[in-house]
Amino acid sequence: MTVDRLKPLKPTSSLQPSKGGRERARHDADLELVRGAQNGDPAAVSELLERTKCVRGMLVFQNRRLRGRLGEEELEDLVQSTLLAIWRKLDDYAGIGKLESWLFRFCYLETLARLREMRRLPRQLDDSVDPPQPERDPASEALDHEHLYRVLDRLDAPVRRILLLKHVEELTFDQIGKRLDLSANTAKTRYYRGIAKLRGLLASQMDGPARGGDA
Amino acid sequence: MSRHDAERHGERLQEVLARGDEARIAFEGSELASCDTCRSFLEATMDTIDRMDALGRFERAERDAFEQAKLDVAPGSAEERVREQVLAQLRGRAPARRRWAWVGAAAAAVLALVAALYVFAPGDGGDGGGGPMLGDGFELLHPAGAVEGDSFGTFRWSGALPPGGWYKIKVFGETEPGRFDLLDESGRLREPRWAPDPTEEARWPARIRWMLEVYDGSNASRGFETHRQDAELSSR
Ligand SMILES: [Zn+2]
Numbered sequence: 265m266t267v268d269r270l271k272p273l274k275p276t277s278s279l280q281p282s283k284g285g286r287e288r289a290r291h292d293a294d295l296e297l298v299r300g301a302q303n304g305d306p307a308a309v310s311e312l313l314e315r316t317k318c319v320r321g322m323l324v325f326q327n328r329r330l331r332g333r334l335g336e337e338e339l340e341d342l343v344q345s346t347l348l349a350i351w352r353k354l355d356d357y358a359g360i361g362k363l364e365s366w367l368f369r370f371c372y373l374e375t376l377a378r379l380r381e382m383r384r385l386p387r388q389l390d391d392s393v394d395p396p397q398p399e400r401d402p403a404s405e406a407l408d409h410e411h412l413y414r415v416l417d418r419l420d421a422p423v424r425r426i427l428l429l430k431h432v433e434e435l436t437f438d439q440i441g442k443r444l445d446l447s448a449n450t451a452k453t454r455y456y457r458g459i460a461k462l463r464g465l466l467a468s469q470m471d472g473p474a475r476g477g478d479a
Numbered sequence: 480m481s482r483h484d485a486e487r488h489g490e491r492l493q494e495v496l497a498r499g500d501e502a503r504i505a506f507e508g509s510e511l512a513s514c515d516t517c518r519s520f521l522e523a524t525m526d527t528i529d530r531m532d533a534l535g536r537f538e539r540a541e542r543d544a545f546e547q548a549k550l551d552v553a554p555g556s557a558e559e560r561v562r563e564q565v566l567a568q569l570r571g572r573a574p575a576r577r578r579w580a581w582v583g584a585a586a587a588a589v590l591a592l593v594a595a596l597y598v599f600a601p602g603d604g605g606d607g608g609g610g611p612m613l614g615d616g617f618e619l620l621h622p623a624g625a626v627e628g629d630s631f632g633t634f635r636w637s638g639a640l641p642p643g644g645w646y647k648i649k650v651f652g653e654t655e656p657g658r659f660d661l662l663d664e665s666g667r668l669r670e671p672r673w674a675p676d677p678t679e680e681a682r683w684p685a686r687i688r689w690m691l692e693v694y695d696g697s698n699a700s701r702g703f704e705t706h707r708q709d710a711e712l713s714s715r
Pocket of ligand 1: 482484488514515517518
């Protein structure tokens with residue numbers, strides 16, 4: 265680890281998705297930072313504590329999007345438990361995108377999980393029988409995607425990485441190949457294999473036990 | 480309706496899918512268009528791709544909205560508490576630079592340590608066999624001891640909540656004999672019961688130790704009381 269890399273990075277790091285190789289160095293640096301912190305490098309730990317300060321803003325944002333279902337106290341509690349969960353799950357950060365992108369997704373899922381625990385989410389499966397609402401609750405859309413995120417989590421990390429690079433980071437197979445040291449063709453083959461696996465998981469979940477939105 | 484030819488159609492399907500956005504058009508213009516097997520395969524695949532596309536759009540739109548919101552939020556006490564815990568873990572680390580046990584369980588280990596200090600202090604009789612009565616009027620009712628089935632069920636306890644106060648449940652799992660790491664914790668609870676998220680619970684080991692924290696109306700961690708209870712699933 266170089267001293268240079270440990271200078272404070274931009275305090276409010278942009279979440280904009282990156283295209284191709286130019287940002288790769290940045291993601292690699294983020295990955296190195298995270299692994300350094302996991303290994304107990306004091307400088308890396310200290311930098312990571314700084315970088316995760318954006319988490320509060322992300323949780324405040326999610327709560328606003330979801331119509332402020334959490335009160336001030338509850339939000340404070342969520343900030344603490346989310347930060348601790350992040351430190352526990354650093355292994356999950358694979359450098360697919362910027363650290364902040366991973367944190368953002370993390371905050372989104374933690375907020376939904378907390379609201380579900382508090383039984384403050386609409387029941388997703390009842391949407392079809394409810395009378396049509398003039399304005400759809402943003403939580404419903406959030407829940408649709410949450411389900412897919414949780415299924416994605418069940419894929420092997422390399423497969424999940426390719427699917428996210430393609431659809432969230434919008435990389436071409438060429439760019440994915442460069443990022444992962446694969447040929448574009450291999451990237452493409454693995455991508456379609458990943459889609460097939462995901463399709464299988466989604467299908468098996470539909471046959472499985474129903475999953476309530478606020479259970 | 481033409482009969483499905485696994486080998487030949489499989490190859491053609493790969494070519495069709497490789498057309499990306501134009502896959503559906505390419506499919507209709509190919510010999511596969513009259514094969515029901517291939518059609519349902521294509522539909523299911525394209526449906527999955529569409530869902531991933533929607534997810535990508537959703538995430539990018541959310542990120543944009545977050546950027547534009549330019550939220551200026553000052554850090555609060557939560558950040559400070561987490562910082563202290565993380566740094567305490569760092570200080571307590573053995574000089575031998577083995578990869579930390581907190582790869583995957585970072586602050587959990589700190590919490591386990593904190594829990595051990597509070598909960599398993601000498602004189603506590605903390606050996607797991609002490610029974611549910613723990614003084615201070617708090618009693619951890621369920622789960623306790625051997626639990627039938629493959630779920631611990633709803634956690635229940637009794638005891639008077641201070642005015643404006645709240646409960647928190649922390650669950651530790653025995654990851655190796657005698658060593659407990661934090662697995663899960665509740666939000667703020669006003670009622671003496673808590674149902675853990677079933678998907679989280681499914682990941683817990685058979686032996687858990689859980690702890691009740693009682694906070695007063697000041698919300699600070701000072702003035703809280705901790706208690707613990709051990710439970711073991713018979714069928715995991
Ligand atoms: Zn066919």
